[in-house]
Amino acid sequence: xxGMFGATLLLAFREIRRHLLRSFLTTLGxxxxxxxxxxxxxxxxxxTASVTSQISSLGSNVLIVFPxxxxxxxxxxxxxxxIDAARNQIAGVEDVSGSVSSSATAFHNGQSWQTxxxxxxxxxxxxxxxxxxxxxxxxxxxxxxxxxxxxIGPKVRxxxxxxxxxxxxxxVRLDNVSCTxxxxxxxxxxxxxxxxxxxxxxxxxxxxxxxxxxxxxxxQYFVIKYDSAYASTTIQASLVALLRERRLLQGTAANDxxxxxxxxxxxxxxxxxxxxxxxxxxxxxxxxxxxxxxIMNIMLVSVTERTREIGIRLAxxxxxxxxxxxxxxxxxxxxxxxxxxxxxxxxxLSWSMAGVIDVPFLFDPLVNxxxxxxxxxxxxxxxxxxxxxxxxxxxxxxxxxx
Amino acid sequence: xxxxRSSTPPLIELxxxxxxFGKGEAAFQALKGVDMRVERGDFVxxxxxxxxxxxxxxxxLGCLDVPTSGIFRFRGVEVQALxxxxxxxxxxxxxxxxxxxxxLLARTSAVENVELPLLYRGEKKAVRHAAAMRALDQVGxxxxxxxxPAELSGGQQQRVAIARALVTEPAVLLADxxxxxxxxxxSIEIMQLLTRLNGEGITILMVTHEEEMAAxxxxxxxxxxxxxESVEHRERAIAGExx
Numbered sequence: 001x002x003g004m005f006g007a008t009l010l011l012a013f014r015e016i017r018r019h020l021l022r023s024f025l026t027t028l029g030x031x032x033x034x035x036x037x038x039x040x041x042x043x044x045x046x047x048t049a050s051v052t053s054q055i056s057s058l059g060s061n062v063l064i065v066f067p068x069x070x071x072x073x074x075x076x077x078x079x080x081x082x083i084d085a086a087r088n089q090i091a092g093v094e095d096v097s098g099s100v101s102s103s104a105t106a107f108h109n110g111q112s113w114q115t116x117x118x119x120x121x122x123x124x125x126x127x128x129x130x131x132x133x134x135x136x137x138x139x140x141x142x143x144x145x146x147x148x149x150x151x152i153g154p155k156v157r158x159x160x161x162x163x164x165x166x167x168x169x170x171x172v173r174l175d176n177v178s179c180t181x182x183x184x185x186x187x188x189x190x191x192x193x194x195x196x197x198x199x200x201x202x203x204x205x206x207x208x209x210x211x212x213x214x215x216x217x218x219x220q221y222f223v224i225k226y227d228s229a230y231a232s233t234t235i236q237a238s239l240v241a242l243l244r245e246r247r248l249l250q251g252t253a254a255n256d257x258x259x260x261x262x263x264x265x266x267x268x269x270x271x272x273x274x275x276x277x278x279x280x281x282x283x284x285x286x287x288x289x290x291x292x293x294x295i296m297n298i299m300l301v302s303v304t305e306r307t308r309e310i311g312i313r314l315a316x317x318x319x320x321x322x323x324x325x326x327x328x329x330x331x332x333x334x335x336x337x338x339x340x341x342x343x344x345x346x347x348x349l350s351w352s353m354a355g356v357i358d359v360p361f362l363f364d365p366l367v368n369x370x371x372x373x374x375x376x377x378x379x380x381x382x383x384x385x386x387x388x389x390x391x392x393x394x395x396x397x398x399x400x401x402x
Numbered sequence: 403x404x405x406x407r408s409s410t411p412p413l414i415e416l417x418x419x420x421x422x423f424g425k426g427e428a429a430f431q432a433l434k435g436v437d438m439r440v441e442r443g444d445f446v447x448x449x450x451x452x453x454x455x456x457x458x459x460x461x462x463l464g465c466l467d468v469p470t471s472g473i474f475r476f477r478g479v480e481v482q483a484l485x486x487x488x489x490x491x492x493x494x495x496x497x498x499x500x501x502x503x504x505x506l507l508a509r510t511s512a513v514e515n516v517e518l519p520l521l522y523r524g525e526k527k528a529v530r531h532a533a534a535m536r537a538l539d540q541v542g543x544x545x546x547x548x549x550x551p552a553e554l555s556g557g558q559q560q561r562v563a564i565a566r567a568l569v570t571e572p573a574v575l576l577a578d579x580x581x582x583x584x585x586x587x588x589s590i591e592i593m594q595l596l597t598r599l600n601g602e603g604i605t606i607l608m609v610t611h612e613e614e615m616a617a618x619x620x621x622x623x624x625x626x627x628x629x630x631e632s633v634e635h636r637e638r639a640i641a642g643e644x645x
Contacts, residue, residue, distance in 0.1 A: 007521040018509050312505050315466060316519040316566070317494020319487050395466045399505065 005329075008322070012330040015302075016337070026298040027338030029291020030378065034342025034371045035349060036284035041367045042350035044277030046359035051269045061228045062127055062262050063236065065243075066221035070256025077218035078257075082246055086222075090238045092230030097124035098219030100209050106152075106160055106202060107173040113159035117174055117202050119209025127225035130203075135168045135183030138205050146207030148179040154187045155200040174202060177212045232261045291338070292378040299331050299386035310390050311398025324391035331383020332376055339375030343368050411478040413573065413605055414440035414463065419472035421458050432458040433469070434628035440607065440621075442573075445600040447616035448609045450625030457578070459625065460609050464497060464576045465489040477573070494522055498567025502579035504559040506551040512538060512562045513547040519570045537565035541595060557588035564595060568604075575599070577608040581615055593618040 016023045067075035078098060087096045101118040122137045124130070132151060142149050150172065161167045167181045188198045210217055226235045236259050243257055303310070310323055318326075347363075354361035421433040433455045440446055450456045461467035462474060465481055466489075474481045476496070481489065493499075498519075506515045516534035525533070538544045541561040551559050560580060567575050577596065581589035589612075597618050600606050608619065616622050624631040 007524065011521070014510070014514070308505065309507055312507070313518070313522075314490065315464070315493065315499050316522065317490050317492075317497075318522050319490050321487075322522060396461055399501065 005325075008326050008329045009333070011326055012333045015330055016333060022298065023334060023337070026295055027291075027334050027341070029294040030288065030335055030338030030375050031291075031342040031345060033284055033288030033291045034339050034375055035345040036287060037281055038343060038346030038364075038367055038371050039350045039353065040277060040280040040284055042346065042362060042364055043353060043357070043359065044273055044280070045362045045364055046350075046354050047357075048270055048273045048277075049362060050359040051273060052266060060263065061226050061232075063224040063226065063232070063239065064221060064260045064262070065224065065239070065257060066260075067257045068255075070249075071253050072256070076247065076256060077220060078222055079217060079219065082243065083219065083222055085242060085246060086224060086239060089242060090235060092227045092235050093224055094227055095123040095127045095225040096222060097121040097127060098206060098222040099124055100206065100214050100218065100220045101201075102209065102213040104174040104177075104202070104213065106156055108160040108167075108170065109162075111160040113156060115153070115156050115159075115200050115202055117204060117209055117213055119206040119213070120203050121206050123225075124223060125203075127223045130188070130198075131186040132183040133186040134166070135181070137183060142182075143205045143207065146205055146211050148177060148208060148212075149182045149204065150174075150179045151183040151185050151203040152181055153185045153199045153201040153203075155197065156202055157184060172202070175213075179204060179208075232263065236261065288374070288378065292335075292382040295331055295334060295378065296382035296386060299327065299383055300389070302330075303327065303386050303390045306390075307393065307398050307401035310393050311395050311401065314393070314395035315399060320391040323393075324387045327387035327390045328380065328383045331387065332379030335375045335379030335383075336372070339372040342375070343372060346371075411475065412439045413442045413444075413477060414438070414607075415473070415475040416459075416462070417473040417475075419459070419462060419469045419474060421455075421462065421467070422470045432628055433462075435472070436628070436630055438623060438630055438633075440574075440605065442605055443600070443603060445597070445606045445618070445620045446608065447619035447622045448607065448625065449611060449613075449616055449622060450631070451611075454625035455628040456609050456625045460576060460578055460607065463574075463607060464499065465492050494519065494570070496573040498570060498572035498575045500560070500563050500567050500575065500577040500580045502582040504551070504556070504563045504583070506559055506562055506566075508552065509550055511548050511550055512543060512554065512565075515551070515562055516566045516569050518566060523570065533569050534565070537569040538562070540568060540599075541565045555588075556584050557591060560584060560588075560592055561595065564592070564599075568599065572604070574605045574607060577606065579609055579611070581610070581612065586614075589615060 065078070067077055069075055080098065083096050083098050087093055097120060099118060099120050101116050104115060104117045106113045106115050121143055125132070125137055135151070137151070138149060141147070152167065152172065157167055160172070161170070167184065170181050171178055172181055173179075185199070185201070185203070206219075224235070224239070226232070239259060240255065244255065247256065249255065313323055313326075314320075346368075351361050416436050416438040419433050419436040420431065422429050422431045424430055436455065436459055438459070448456045448460065458467070462469050465476070465484075468482050468489075472482070476492065479492075481492065484492065506512075507518070513531065513534045516537050517530045520530040520533060535544060535547060538547055541564050543558060543561050543565065546554060546558060546562075551562070554562065560583075564575075564580075575596075580596070581592050584592065593615055596606055596608070600620075606619075608615075610616050620636055622632075622634045622636070624634075
């Protein structure tokens with residue numbers, strides 16, 4: 001039996017070799033289908049990984065709270081009292097920090113650079129996992145007195161400081177406010193949350209920014225870092241209840257603020273990219289199906305074209321099932337060939353496209369193996385009917401066929 | 403073996419074979435009760451005008467078709483009772499076919515064509531190749547082993563086909579108008595080859611409509627209107643001349 005299978009395989013290879021161009025064109029559908037499925041899944045994985053790493057740079061177990069337009073009109077900002085209430089009245093809250101920001105032009109040594117000034121407390125740095133690479137965060141005294149000190153982002157440093165020179169202790173002028181650089185922020189990439197660019201920023205104590213830039217004691221949003229032992233939903237429920245009470249929202253009045261959990265954003269984005277990947281994979285799957293029908297078509301043509309050959313084989317003693325096995329093997333070998341070429345093509349495509357769209361290239365062995373198995377399965381599915389037809393031929397009629 | 407030949411059944415026995423194609427009004431009876439026997443080692447030429455039933459008889463003898471009624475014994479086994487696969491195995495084991503149109507696989511070398519029947523016997527590659535080369539040598543085509551049919555003359559193609567029929571060392575070689583597509587000179591060569599093979603012991607059944615080719619046979623069976631008209635045994639003068 002093994003000998004027979006080997007012989008069948010040999011015959012299949014001979015037949016494919018005999019019609020090299022036709023075989024290639026026939027399998028093109030499978031090649032494109034397999035390549036598309038694998039490329040899409042691989043790139044989808046890359047995008048998901050990249051989004052996940054950006055989101056996790058926001059910090060985990062963090063809620064971001066910001067005012068939105070409510071029933072009573074324009075968004076009402078938060079005040080320091082809201083922050084204190086959240087800190088003191090909700091169980092599981094570790095750190096709360098409000099934030100305000102304003103755009104400003106930074107000047108140093110004759111250079112200028114458009115950036116944003118963000119007023120924060122040290123608690124904000126902890127909650128959002130903002131790291132100080134050189135120097136130090138704000139001191140308590142600087143925070144409570146609203147001193148003119150600042151932490152500068154890597155892009156600001158690059159723009160207005162000479163490369164190599166330490167900016168620590170230097171004076172930077174922001175619009176008309178002069179401040180002393182006490183620390184350098186570590187590069188964070190694009191995951192900046194509500195702010196556009198987390199690396200192009202100058203951070204100053206909250207009070208300093210309120211006093212010198214915004215001119216009021218409003219907070220644009222605040223972040224809460226909570227103990228991971230508490231469920232996010234519990235904390236959110238308490239927070240919503242507290243804020244509704246403080247903002248005098250009664251009965252069915254809509255919330256005029258939003259609470260966002262970074263983990264939920266992460267999940268939502270993951271689900272979105274997953275759905276997109278699945279959709280594209282389904283489309284690619286349809287192209288695989290079309291490829292399979294192409295295989296069936298060519299196999300049927302091949303059976304008709306080779307009727308005489310089938311007659312010869314039957315006359316010299318081939319069993320019906322051996323003829324069937326031969327044609328089935330041809331279809332499977334064709335499809336597997338398409339699968340292998342498709343996998344190679346997908347590797348090249350996803351590797352180069354991952355570079356272009358700047359996501360990590362994550363080779364997924366499972367998807368590759370499944371795609372290959374699937375293409376073999378297509379060979380069996382779409383090769384079965386033509387092979388059956390070949391095996392049913394009457395040897396006398398087949399030999400007479402012109 | 404030759405001594406008690408009388409006690410062994412003849413190689414082939416046909417008794418009252420009929421074959422009807424179609425049904426009802428359109429039915430056509432191609433064979434109307436054919437009786438025929440072929441002894442081992444014979445060289446039989448089957449002759450007759452077209453429509454006389456000689457091709458239908460050959461299809462039955464080649465186990466490619468089953469009779470409507472009657473008994474066909476091959477080596478004592480009743481073939482009409484066998485199913486399709488059993489008849490395939492019978493062909494594989496005992497029969498070799500040579501066709502008028504050569505019926506070689508295109509774009510496939512001579513040696514690969516000759517190897518084909520051995521593939522279905524599950525022989526190993528080395529065995530297949532050696533046997534195929536031996537068969538090609540028997541028909542004088544060993545030097546052309548790697549040529550495809552398109553690169554061979556008609557006579558050479560028919561010799562490849564004969565080598566393919568011989569490679570399994572069959573009991574019977576069935577040849578359907580083997581010289582029908584060849585000129586006289588090539589035809590004579592093919593007939594001399596068949597005569598030589600017959601002299602080596604293989605039983606040959608050949609359909610022909612040319613008296614010149616039938617002259618090489620030991621026995622001539624003539625068909626007319628679905629019946630055997632005459633059976634004529636000859637001395638093997640030609641075989642002796644070639645041998």
